[in-house]
Amino acid sequence: MTFTKKAQLELGFNWIYMLLAGGVILLFFVGIVVKEKFKAEENLGQDLIRTMESLFTGAQVSEKTKNVIDIGGLADFTLYFDCEDQVTTYGLKETSARAENTIDPIFSPKEIKATKMIAWSLPYNFPYKVADMLFVTSSNTKYYLYSSPATDPFIKEFLTATGTEFNRQQLNTEQEYQTIDHGSNFQIRIVDFTGQLVKKPLPPSLQKFDNARVSAIVFTGKNMFDYYQKQGNTWTKKTIVPLRIISLSDERDAAKYAAIFAEDKEMYRCSMKKAFTRMKYVTDIYQSKANTVIEHYSQDKTKSDEFTKSTASDCLGYYTQNEPNIKSSLDSLSNILTGCIKDPSFSVCEGLIDAADKVKKANQGLSEHGDCIPLY
Amino acid sequence: MNTFNKKAQLHITETIAVLFIFFILIAFGLIFYARYQQTAAQEKQEQLLASRAMDTTVKALFLPELMCTKGEAEHEDNCVDLIKLNSATTSSLPLSSPTSPDQTPQEPLSNTKSHFQDNSDYYFQLFSYSNITIIEVYPTPQQWQIYNKQKTKKTSDSKTIKDWTRKEPTYFTITLRDDLAGSNSQYRYGYLVVEAYS
Numbered sequence: 073m074t075f076t077k078k079a080q081l082e083l084g085f086n087w088i089y090m091l092l093a094g095g096v097i098l099l100f101f102v103g104i105v106v107k108e109k110f111k112a113e114e115n116l117g118q119d120l121i122r123t124m125e126s127l128f129t130g131a132q133v134s135e136k137t138k139n140v141i142d143i144g145g146l147a148d149f150t151l152y153f154d155c156e157d158q159v160t161t162y163g164l165k166e167t168s169a170r171a172e173n174t175i176d177p178i179f180s181p182k183e184i185k186a187t188k189m190i191a192w193s194l195p196y197n198f199p200y201k202v203a204d205m206l207f208v209t210s211s212n213t214k215y216y217l218y219s220s221p222a223t224d225p226f227i228k229e230f231l232t233a234t235g236t237e238f239n240r241q242q243l244n245t246e247q248e249y250q251t252i253d254h255g256s257n258f259q260i261r262i263v264d265f266t267g268q269l270v271k272k273p274l275p276p277s278l279q280k281f282d283n284a285r286v287s288a289i290v291f292t293g294k295n296m297f298d299y300y301q302k303q304g305n306t307w308t309k310k311t312i313v314p315l316r317i318i319s320l321s322d323e324r325d326a327a328k329y330a331a332i333f334a335e336d337k338e339m340y341r342c343s344m345k346k347a348f349t350r351m352k353y354v355t356d357i358y359q360s361k362a363n364t365v366i367e368h369y370s371q372d373k374t375k376s377d378e379f380t381k382s383t384a385s386d387c388l389g390y391y392t393q394n395e396p397n398i399k400s401s402l403d404s405l406s407n408i409l410t411g412c413i414k415d416p417s418f419s420v421c422e423g424l425i426d427a428a429d430k431v432k433k434a435n436q437g438l439s440e441h442g443d444c445i446p447l448y
Numbered sequence: 449m450n451t452f453n454k455k456a457q458l459h460i461t462e463t464i465a466v467l468f469i470f471f472i473l474i475a476f477g478l479i480f481y482a483r484y485q486q487t488a489a490q491e492k493q494e495q496l497l498a499s500r501a502m503d504t505t506v507k508a509l510f511l512p513e514l515m516c517t518k519g520e521a522e523h524e525d526n527c528v529d530l531i532k533l534n535s536a537t538t539s540s541l542p543l544s545s546p547t548s549p550d551q552t553p554q555e556p557l558s559n560t561k562s563h564f565q566d567n568s569d570y571y572f573q574l575f576s577y578s579n580i581t582i583i584e585v586y587p588t589p590q591q592w593q594i595y596n597k598q599k600t601k602k603t604s605d606s607k608t609i610k611d612w613t614r615k616e617p618t619y620f621t622i623t624l625r626d627d628l629a630g631s632n633s634q635y636r637y638g639y640l641v642v643e644a645y646s
Binding site: 089093100122125126129130133173174175197200201202203322349350353354356357358360361363364365368435436439443445446448 | 474499510570574
C-alpha cells in the first residue's frame with residue numbers, strides 16, 4: 073500500500089516536471105518566433121525605406137524612368153509621406169521604419185496602401201538643371217483627367233509620359249465624370265483643366281467614399297492651380313488664392329507634374345522650397361562659372377588676333393552688357409532665391425520666373441553665336 | 449528505509465543531471481544564436497557601407513553643380529565641367545602619382561576649401577561621412593578634393609581623431625570637359641574616388 077502511494081507520488085511529480093519543462097521549452101520557442109516575426113516586419117519596413125533611399129538616388133541617374141516597386145509584403149501597412157520645413161518624412165505607419173530627406177523634392181499622396189508603389193522622376197530645368205523632382209504614387213491611386221470640349225495638349229503629354237504603369241484615365245464628357253466609380257482604388261484625384269467639374273456635385277459612387285481619399289486639382293489659366301477636397305457631396309477649395317507653377321513652361325514641365333502628384337498646397341510648397349534651396353547652391357556655382365568665363369574673355373579682348381578679339385567682345389556682350397545678360401540675370405536670380413527660401417508666403421518665389429527666363433534668353437544668345445562658351 | 453532514501457537521492461541526482469544538460473543545451477543555443485546575430489549584423493553593416501559608397505558615387509557623378517550640360521539637351525554622362533569644378537574647389541593640387549589620396553587619421557583633419565565643404569551642413573545630407581576626390585590622369589595629373597567629412601571625436605587632451613573603423617573606396621572613370629581650352633571643348637581623362645566611412 074505504501075509502495076503504491078509512493079509510485080503515485082513519483083508519477084505525479086514526473087508529469088508536473090515534464091509539463092513545466094515542456095512549457096519552458098515551448099515558451100522559449102514561442103518567444104523566438106514572436107521576436108523573429110516582429111524583427112521580420114521591422115526588417116521589411118527598413119528594407120523598404122532603404123529601397124526608397126536607393127530609388128531616390130537612382131532617380132537622379134536614370135531620370136525620366138519609372139520604377140514600379142512590389143510592396144505586396146507590406147500590403148497591410150500604410151506608407152506615409154509628409155513635408156514640413158523642407159524636410160520630407162516617410163515611413164510605415166505604426167512602425168519605427170521612417171526616414172527623412174532634406175534634399176530631394178518629393179511629391180506624393182499623404183498615404184499609400186497598395187501592392188505596388190510607382191516612382192518617377194523628371195529633371196527640373198529652371199533654366200539649367202536644378203534637381204530631379206520625384207513623383208511617388210501607387211497602383212491604386214487613380215488620376216482622372218478632364219479638359220473637354222477640346223483636349224488640353226498637356227493631357228496627351230501626361231498620358232504618354234506616365235504610360236500604362238500609372239493608374240490614370242481621361243474623361244471626355246461631364247457625363248463620364250458622373251459615372252466615376254472608385255472601385256478597388258485607395259484614393260482618387262481629379263485633374264480638371266476646365267474648372268467645371270468641381271462646381272458640380274460629386275459622382276454618386278464617390279459621395280460614399282472617404283472624404284480624405286478624394287481630391288482634385290483645378291488648373292485655372294496657364295500656370296495657376298487650386299486644390300480641392302471632397303466634403304460630403306461637394307468640393308471644398310483648399311487654397312485661398314490660386315498657386316503659381318514656377319517653371320519656364322517647357323515640355324515635360326516637372327513643376328506642373330509635381331502639382332498633380334502632390335497631396336496638397338503644403339506638400340507642394342515644401343518640396344518646391346527644397347528645389348529652390350538646391351537651386352541657390354547650383355546658382356552659386358553658375359555665378360562663379362560666369363565670372364571665370366568673363367575673366368577669360370576679358371583677357372582674350374587684349375590679344376592681338378582680330379578674330380579672338382571680336383569673338384571675345386561679342387561673347388562678353390552676352391555675359392555682361394546685352395539686355396538680358398548672364399551676369400545681371402544670375403545676380404537677380406540669386407537675390408530672389410535668397411528671399412524666396414525665407415519667404416513663407418511663396419510670393420517672392422514667383423519672381424524667379426522672369427529672372428530664370430532672362431538667364432535662358434542670354435544663354436540662347438551665347439549658344440546661337442556658336443563661338444561663345446554657353447553658361448549651361 | 450535506507451534503500452528508499454538511496455533511491456530518492458538517485459532520483460534527485462538524475463533530475464539535477466537532466467536539468468544541467470537542459471540548461472547547457474539552452475546556453476549553447478543562445479550562444480550560437482548571439483554569434484549568428486553578431487555576424488549577420490556585421491555583414492549587414494558591410495553591405496550597407498558598400499551600398500552607401502555606391503550611392504554617394506552616383507550622387508557625385510550626377511551633381512547638377514558639376515555635370516556637363518548641353519543647353520536644353522540631355523547632359524553628358526560621367527562628365528565633369530572643368531570650369532564648374534574649378535569654381536567649386538579653389539585649389540587644384542598637382543599630383544606626383546595618380547593614386548588615391550589617403551588621410552592621416554591620427555592628425556587633426558584639415559580640408560581643402562570648396563563650395564561643398566563651405567556648405568557641408570547641406571551637402572552632408574547628400575554625401576554623409578565620405579571623402580570625394582576627382583583625379584585627372586591625362587594630360588596633367590592633378591586632383592580636386594570636393595568634399596571630405598570624417599566621423600571624428602575629441603580626446604581628453606582636446607585632439608581631434610578619427611571615429612570610424614571601416615572605409616569603402618569606389619572608383620569611377622570620368623571625363624573632364626574644358627571649355628576654356630580653345631574654340632572646341634577639350635576633354636581630359638580622370639576618375640572619381642569616393643571613400644565612404646563607417
